[in-house]
Structures are given as C-alpha cells and as structure tokens.
Amino acid sequence: MTRWIGQNRGFAAALALFLALYLSYHLMHPRGFSTAVLVQNSNELVAIGFVAMAQTVPVLLGGLDLSVGAIMTLAACVASWLLDGTPLQIAFGMIATLAVGTAFGLLNGLIVVYGRLQPIIATLATGAIAIGLALLIRPNPGGNVDGDLNWALTNSVFDFAETYGIGQDGEATWLAPFVNIPLPLILLFGMACLVWLPFKRTVTGRTIYAIGSAEGAAFASGLPINRARIAAFTLAGFFAACGGLYLAIQTSTGNADVVQAGAYTLNSIAAVVLGGTALLGGTGGVIASILGAMILRAVSFYFRILDIDPLLQPLIEGIVLLAAVSAVAFRTFRVKNQLELFR
Template identity: 50%
Template sequence: MKDWRYWFAEQRGTLTALAIFVVMFIIYTSNHPAGFTPNVVQTAANKGVLLAFVAMAQTLVVITAGIDLSVGMIFLLTNCLASWLVLGTPQATALGVIAVLAAGALCGAINGAIVIYGRLQPIVATIATGAVYFGLALLLRPFPGGSVNEGLADALTGRILGVVPASLVALAVVILVVWVPFRRSVYGRAAYAAGSSETAAYMSGMPIRRGKFMAYTLAGLVAAIGGLFLTFFTYTGEAAYASGNAYTLFSIAAVVLGGVSLFGGKGSAIGAVFGALAFRTIGDLLFVFDLDPLWQPLFQGIILLVAVSLGAFALFRVRNRLEWFQ
C-alpha cells in the first residue's frame, strides 16, 4: 500500500468526523439568526470544547479496549473542586489549578489501579468509582455555588485578537502537550497494543500495565481540564448527576463518531475531538430549527444509538480480527 493510501486508511475516521462537523457547522451558521459571526463561533466553541475534553479522556481508555463510565463524574468533581480553589491571588489561583488537575489525575490513577491490579472489568470498576466521585462532588457542592478567578476565566473563554476562540486554542494546546507525546511514546504504543491484543503485546515484552495505567491517569487529567473549563464558563460548581451521566454517554458517541473503535487498538483523540464538536453541533441544529424540547432527547438518543452502532457495522466488513487493526 502506498504511503498516502496507508495514511488515509489510518486517518479515515478522523477525516470523516471532520467532514461531518464542517457540514453540520455550515448548516448551523447558515440557519442561525445571527449568521456566521465571532460571537456565534465563540459560543459554539465554548460548548463544544467541554464535550471534546471528556471525549478525549474517554478515548485514552477506549484504545486500551476499556471504557470509562466515571469520566463524567470526574468532570463534575473537578468542576466543584475548582469552584472552591481556583480563585484569589494569581499565586493562589495557580495552586488551585494544579490541585484540581492533580485531583483529576489521581481519580484516573485510581481507576487504572483497580482495573489493572484489581483485575476488574473497566465498566464495573468505573461504575463504582464514578459513584464515589459523584458523592465527593455532592459533598463539596450540595447546592450550586462557589466562584472562580474571573480574569483567568475571561481569558480562556473569550477571543484572541477578537476572532479566534481562546477555548479552541486551549484545546489544541492540550492535544499537543498531552495526546501527541503519549501517542508517540512507548507507553502510548503499549496502550494501543493492549487494545489490539493484550496477550500478544505481553508476549512481545511491551510495558502493558504501565501503558494502561498511564492512559487511565491521563484520562483523569484531561477530564479535570474539562471540569476546569466548565467552571470558567459557568463561574460556579454544581454536582448535577444528570449532567455527569450525559457527558459520559455523549463522550462515547463522540468517540465512535471520531473513528475510535470500541474494541480498542484503533483511533485517535483528534478524531474524537471532531466527533465531539460534530455531536454538539447536531444538538445546536435541533435548537436552531426550533425542534420541540420534548423531542430533542429522542433525537439525541437516536444519534447516540447510530453512532455506537457504526463501530459494529465496520467490524462486519473485515474477514479476521488482524485486518481490523491494519
């Protein structure tokens, strides 16, 4: 296979998600009362970035052939924690940000330790830890409240040079600083190998446990970044159980829309990001076309079902499991 054909085959899911997002966003801005303006783009970016961070966190676990049902609760927990800590002087704010990110990474590390060393199924382990994380979030914020450093929040949710949404720039930075180094590292390759065939990867001498542990830890870290941005957008913390569950389910849909295989070993966080932006834009389209709010959850559920089914349909086309990872 020629180099360009191999590259295209490898990036097909990411390119498809990008195409869907571009088409959906053009339809959205074309029918929006305000049209294609910096304000419309900024609002859409700020909403899409939240799901993009959670989808990126989900991807890190999914490539290991796992699934993280606690990612939405880590998102909520760090949002509530940030509403307590990320305020005050610049020094106090910086320490608060570090503490929130460390808390998210710790939650991810706990998930990884339970799955790897406790030898529990990821779906079972993360259901349990997710309940714990939500309980902690509820303990921190039994009622919505709190605050955040307004200067930092405005800087990261505003526009750069009056045009480019700062949240999109922050998302790109996280991809470059977290995802790209991990993807190219030995541990990243081990995580992919574990998703493809953990037994074969182990027999090849790859650091499977460390790779999976790193994937879960980084998933918690990225979910915490999403929780920080939720605090920046809302200026408050809230332990909303329905919101945490919704972000978890939508992150799975975004992952599949982005070409990441739920069977593990295939896909990219970049594709999941475009999948998240596309999924969020589809939700905005329902609002623009003035669909009855009572019907919107139904259509979102149908989209979620179709998205999750795409991976299974793709698997039917391969003749053996090895071909799926080529």
C-alpha cells in the same frame, strides 16, 4: 491523500460529517458566520471535548472508563472553591484541581491493574465514590470564580490579551492574525497537542495501542503492560479534570449533579465512537474524539436556528446518534466470510 483516507477511514468520515453539518449550520444561520457565534459554539464544546478525550485513552486499550463524568464533576467542585484571590492563589487552585483528577485517575489505574478488576465495573464503582466526594465538597451548587479569569478564558484571543494586558492590550500587530480565534478552542486543541501527541509516541503510549490490538502479543513482546494501563487511566483522570476545571471557570459554579455526570460519561462514549475509535481498542485517537464531540454539539446547534419544537429535540438527538453508529454497520453486509464478524 487517498492512502491517508484509506488508513484513517473512520476519522475521515467523521471529519466529512462534521464539516457538512457545521458549514451548513453557518449557511443557514440568520446572521451568518461571526466570531461571536464561533466563540459561543466552542465554549459549549470544551467540557464534552475534554471528557471525550479522557474516555478515549482507556477505550484505546479495550477498556471503558465509566467514571470520567464523575471525575469531571469532582474537579469542577474542587475548582469552585479554589479559583479566587491573587494570581498565585488561582494558579495554585488550577494545579490542585488537575492534581485531584489525575490522582483519582491513578487510583482507577491501580485498582484495574493490581486489583485485576474489569475496568468497566471498577470505574462504575469509583465513579460513585467520586460523585460522593463531590457532594461532600459542594453539598449545594455554588462557587466563587475570579471574574477576569472567567471572561478571559471563555472569549476570543483578543479579549484574553486585553484582560491581562498582553501585546498592548491585544492591539499588537504580531497578535493580529490570531485575535479572532476563540480561546476555548486553543485550550482544547493545545492540550491535545501538548499532552497527547508527545505521549502517543512514547513506549507507554504505543503500548496502549498494542494492548488494544492484541493483549497477549503485547505481553509476549515484553511491553510495559501494567505501566501503560495505569498511565491510560491516569491520563483519563487528567483530561477529565481539565474538563471540570473549564466547566467551573465557564459557569463560575461547582455543581455535584449526579445526572449531569452520568450524561457526560455516556456522551463521551458516543463522541469516541463517532470519532471512529473502535470500542474494542487498538485504533483511533484523542483528536478524533474531539471531532466526535464536535459532531454531537453541531447537531444540537441546529435546534437554535431551525424552528424545531423543543420537545422533539431529545428524539432527534437520539435518532441522529443511532443512525450515525448504525451507518458503520454497512461493513457487516460486505463481509464475504461471516466468521470474520465474530470474535
């Protein structure tokens, strides 16, 4: 246990911070802990959680993807046209949405690898293109999303089972231990476990970490650098599209909002840092970034139960973010040889 903490200090600190924030939130909550509150909280988490996951992969190899918010918006706009009709049509719509995001991520990867541009500036430009496409698809906010789908995916497992008649409408005994788990949480962590954890163990996945630690060494060891880079940006596009898909289902609308897209991108960077992933690359992971997103959200939950002037909310959010990232700086004052601070 102590060894694990030593190896994952950033993750452990983030976990402790989140638990402290979230448990005291429930202790202070006037109605106490309930499934309804949990469902509501997790609903607010999903979109930023997915975008934070998306941001993590390029950050691990030492780049940044400034287009994740835009890809999410593009995916949400595509989804707002396609998620209605027969179950088959809806399933096709979901796959098409994810495909659009993944393809855009692939385009990012190709530009970064074969165009040999800096990721931060290449994705800044492709982000503008993604927003432009989203505006073409949805000039005005709106959309048509299947009501059952919206209800089933934004509530607890019980409601999901009831809506689609699984396990005797959710009354089956084998389903009993799970009925109160919010479905959004299952989607978020399920996607992380099913996609990220297996991917991390492949050669391509390990190469992403290797590039972030020492690119020259990774190249000299004959690791597939180009493939890993393209895969990283493609995966970022995929996760961002997951976020967009969920956002469209949750709100039943697509909205090509430039400001919102930018806010999601910037918050995703904040979530990645809070989760303990180094912006220089090489250490960290996708699960940690979900934790970072949870911390960001947990802070905003407090505004509802504490009687804080709404006008002070942005200020408090900013101060918490600034304090959290500055806390990492304690390391700076313990360094014996100052040369270690510089690269």
